[in-house]
Amino acid sequence: MVCHGCYDAPCQLKLEASQGLARGASQDLVYDGARLMTANLTRLFDDARSVKRWRKKGFYPVVDDDNPEDGVLYRMLELKQAHPLAPRGPVDNSFDFSLYREQQCTRQEDFDSYAQDYPLWGMPFGLPGLQPDEHQAMIRWLESGAPPVPQADLAPPLQAQFDAWESFLNGDSNKERLMGRYLYEHLFLATLFLQASDEPVWFRLVRSATPPGEPIDLISTRRPYDDPGVKRVYYRLQRMPITPLGKSHLAYRFDEERREWYRQNFLEPDYTVPELPGYKQQVAANPFKSFVAIPVRSRYRFLLEEAEFTIMNFIKGPVCRGQIALNVIEDRFWVMFMDPESISPESDGAFLARESDNLRLPVSATGTVVDLVTWRSYAKSHDRYQKAKVEFLAEQLNRDDRNIDMDVLWDGDGKNPNAALTIFRHFDTATVVKGFVGETPKTAWVISYALLERIHYLLVAGFDVYGAVAHQLETRLYMDFLRMEGELNFLMFLPPEERKKLREFWYRDAPGFARSHAFADSELMSERPSDLHFSSNDPKAEFLGWMRQHIHQASAERYDYHDKVAKPVSEALDSLVAAAGKHNRFMPQVSFLNVIGGSGEHAFTLLRDSGYSNIALPFLEESRRLPGEDKLTVVQGFVGDHPNLFFEVHEKQLPLFAEDIAALETAEDWEVLRHRYSVARNAPWFWRVSDSFHQRHLSADPIYNGLFDYNRYLGNPVETTAQ
Structure with a gap:
């Protein structure tokens, strides 16, 4: 699901429901910036009521009920086990992780050619493979027909x-x-x-x-x-x-x-x-x-x-x-x-x-x-x-x-x-x-x-x-x-x-x-004047400060890390917030930071606020970028469902981490920083960090929170997000 969910699931393979798995995949794009005419509707629970009708709409199966080992999903998982990513160094340059990459939506009958052309492209795509016990659990499930979780009847109070x-x-x-x-x-x-x-x-x-x-x-x-x-x-x-x-x-x-x-x-x-x-x-x-x-x-x-x-x-x-x-x-x-x-x-x-x-x-x-x-x-x-x-x-x-x-x-x-x-x-x-x-x-x-x-x-x-x-x-x-x-x-x-x-x-x-x-x-x-009386030379900040005190719960204490972590940690995070400038242009839009150490693990989100001269036009955005005005906002917990990168830093290293970010000047500097602190796509511990983040995120609010999406996770360290 961290790769296959919602409208932008690769090949429209939506895995948040068993109906999506049964529907299968399609080579048609939902998001198509060059589309001159309206497209056919393919909303999972709306536009076809049976697998047979989805087949008429061009969707093809990824699970083989008669011969499970021949199914696309089964073979994708096996392909990753046979050709795992190298655990160190850059990810193979055959991968394209851009959002609008050309998709290879292989069918069952074409899988041999796909595996020959793209041996490293098994599932999970561009990420470490499953652990042996996890892989076997998936294989046994597929061999048994990929049965959905039984849906219990509503309890009497809920039915009422x-x-x-x-x-x-x-x-x-x-x-x-x-x-x-x-x-x-x-x-x-x-x-x-x-x-x-x-x-x-x-x-x-x-x-x-x-x-x-x-x-x-x-x-x-x-x-x-x-x-x-x-x-x-x-x-x-x-x-x-x-x-x-x-x-x-x-x-x-x-x-x-x-x-x-x-x-x-x-x-x-x-x-x-x-x-x-x-x-x-x-x-x-x-x-x-x-x-x-x-x-x-x-x-x-x-x-x-x-x-x-x-x-x-x-x-x-x-x-x-x-x-x-x-x-x-x-x-x-x-x-x-x-x-x-x-x-x-x-x-x-x-x-x-x-x-x-x-x-x-x-x-x-x-x-x-x-x-x-x-x-x-x-x-x-x-x-x-x-x-x-x-x-x-x-x-x-x-x-x-x-x-x-x-x-x-x-x-x-x-x-x-x-x-x-x-x-x-x-x-x-x-x-x-x-x-x-x-x-x-x-x-x-x-x-x-x-x-x-x-x-x-x-x-x-x-x-x-x-x-x-x-x-x-x-x-x-x-x-x-x-x-x-x-x-x-x-x-x-x-x-x-x-x-x-x-x-x-x-x-x-x-x-x-x-x-x-x-x-x-x-x-x-x-x-027309307002009835408010300002005493500072920054009325905007003064007014918003009043409203932060006046409006119920505007202070957003749940995201404030002060008084919730050790002082050196708080001071290091404060330095990230205080340092506006071009160095921040190398930072991703959304980074999850896992701080480990004697006081346990603490999760934070680093958010880049990009500077622009204006946002008045839909095109040529890069020409209006002002990297010198880029800032970071740091919050406790998780903000954003599409993390671009994970960082894992010991609390004793956090001041140095902040200093290294402030010192970024070139793409080479960014590559060194990522190698030192980030969790690369091919890191053997990627899923451990992911599981830890998910556990904390979902346990904090199991009703309103959901799984993260990894379609925007960065590839090789030479990449920057300096848009």
């Missing part, structure tokens, strides 16, 4: 919860049916669990043509809001026999307490739903039209209640794979939210209803090329909305004779830890965690309801990973608007003269069209 949820989600009133649709369109990627336990039972929320009590008749559409083609949709819980993989695991609690909260939030408020919205694209793709009957406060409260999960949908969903999808955000920034009870245009239902046409999002129908005329219409609509927002906000502030202050920011109601988040970009992957992690970041966002809802429908509900490159480019371009909106919301809390100075710094060397924004150019942004 299951039945209660299916009944609740399928009430007959328009109010209940609209709530069910809203929940589905926001939870369709979630990995639901009905109760917390050591071995949770996982479910997902699906649309079915059949009501509760009958077998699920799955409705599979390209997007969750596409026309289901039936008169009545039912929202059902489908059991998911999976092992969670961290990069796609979106755990979400479904229990009695949650159900009661939904009832209070969506059903108890006094409003009516005269008729249910249809599924025409101009309505279904626009949540400000389809869900206009649900009070804005109810919608926003739902998104805020699990804000980390809400953001995580586009972090762990299929949109976030690849540089172009992610270079729309900075490498690390903090996120806050407008209070749902504050005076804001995005909290006013009448205002949003009036502006619903201007809030529409790009949805590509066929996507053969970028339609520039249509794209300009989206951009103009966005500008019209921003101008209306400025007018509304100015009118409200003038009427109340007030300016912007901290009271309009959500503090988590004093109990919810989702009010402050940190988002990390790792070049072509990303992570979101609760709390403000690390030193004061370059940028921060303040997110309102309308912004959060648009992010979800742009990057999650409306994003098609099988779509043409035009669809993905349109999504990336529109996300520029949303990023700038979040940044500008934040700048409103700072003195007017500071706003312009900071924005100029964030958009250094960006062309005028790439920084143009109706809100940024408004009098409200340039002249």
Whole structure:
């Protein structure tokens, strides 16, 4: 699973479920940056319901039921045992570990040629082979037919919860049916669990043509809001026999307490739903039209209640794979939210209803090329909305004779830890965690309801990973608007003269069209003061320091290593954080550090914050790199599901390790450092370190954590990650 899971599993061989093993492999790519037309859908649990149908879609077996020793998986494992990697020195140069490498998806009948051409390419690919006892366990399992783990029936208490949820989600009133649709369109990627336990039972929320009590008749559409083609949709819980993989695991609690909260939030408020919205694209793709009957406060409260999960949908969903999808955000920034009870245009239902046409999002129908005329219409609509927002906000502030202050920011109601988040970009992957992690970041966002809802429908509900490159480019371009909106919301809390100075710094060397924004150019942004009184010459840091104290659990203590390790260890890690500069460009995006010594083992994550002059354009990113501004963020535990490298260092060597990083000047220096401290791909102890990390990670939170992914683990030491 650390190599074969989710949409980017090599050869689409997904091993997080027995259904994936039975489906087998395919030579078709899900991620294809040159695709001019939409691709056929191959979602594991959706787009074919039997092995026979998967064979018609071009998938071929990797397990041979009649002659197990002839199966591809069996022979891949045997090939590695027969041709192990050299335990020292560089990995053979026949290996290509790049993310977009050409894949060799061999079939059973072609395996002899594959083994002759690539004798070192057995499984695990480019990593040490299994230990003899582990290998024999796999072989015995394959020889017995690769049976799946038996799935036990639900225990009576769990069955009662299951039945209660299916009944609740399928009430007959328009109010209940609209709530069910809203929940589905926001939870369709979630990995639901009905109760917390050591071995949770996982479910997902699906649309079915059949009501509760009958077998699920799955409705599979390209997007969750596409026309289901039936008169009545039912929202059902489908059991998911999976092992969670961290990069796609979106755990979400479904229990009695949650159900009661939904009832209070969506059903108890006094409003009516005269008729249910249809599924025409101009309505279904626009949540400000389809869900206009649900009070804005109810919608926003739902998104805020699990804000980390809400953001995580586009972090762990299929949109976030690849540089172009992610270079729309900075490498690390903090996120806050407008209070749902504050005076804001995005909290006013009448205002949003009036502006619903201007809030529409790009949805590509066929996507053969970028339609520039249509794209300009989206951009103009966005500008019209921003101008209306400025007018509304100015009118409200003038009427109340007030300016912007901290009271309009959500503090988590004093109990919810989702009010402050940190988002990390790792070049072509990303992570979101609760709390403000690390030193004061370059940028921060303040997110309102309308912004959060648009992010979800742009990057999650409306994003098609099988779509043409035009669809993905349109999504990336529109996300520029949303990023700038979040940044500008934040700048409103700072003195007017500071706003312009900071924005100029964030958009250094960006062309005028790439920084143009109706809100940024408004009098409200340039002249309206805030009600906050600053005493330092760094208002941004001062304000974020206040919010770190003001917002519930924003201090992110779980990631703070101070007072949890010996002083020399803490001081060495502090020196890594303090030393900004070009030397950090050699460091990977995500490194796991195992510190061993007399006080036991301690795990840390080293995260590189890459410097850029701006992130206003989707291409030519390397030309905007500023390695002199590269920094490291160091946290206790694990952040990121795609480690690029493991380091293992004795605590007595840690100060020297930090000094060696600070002294990096050349690729040769980096090669020496890796040889001295890192765990190479072919190190005989690779799986021992991996197992140790996994054990600590999963035991820390067996519900919300999943297995790491190793598709981005670095190859030979001469490689750098200086992008």
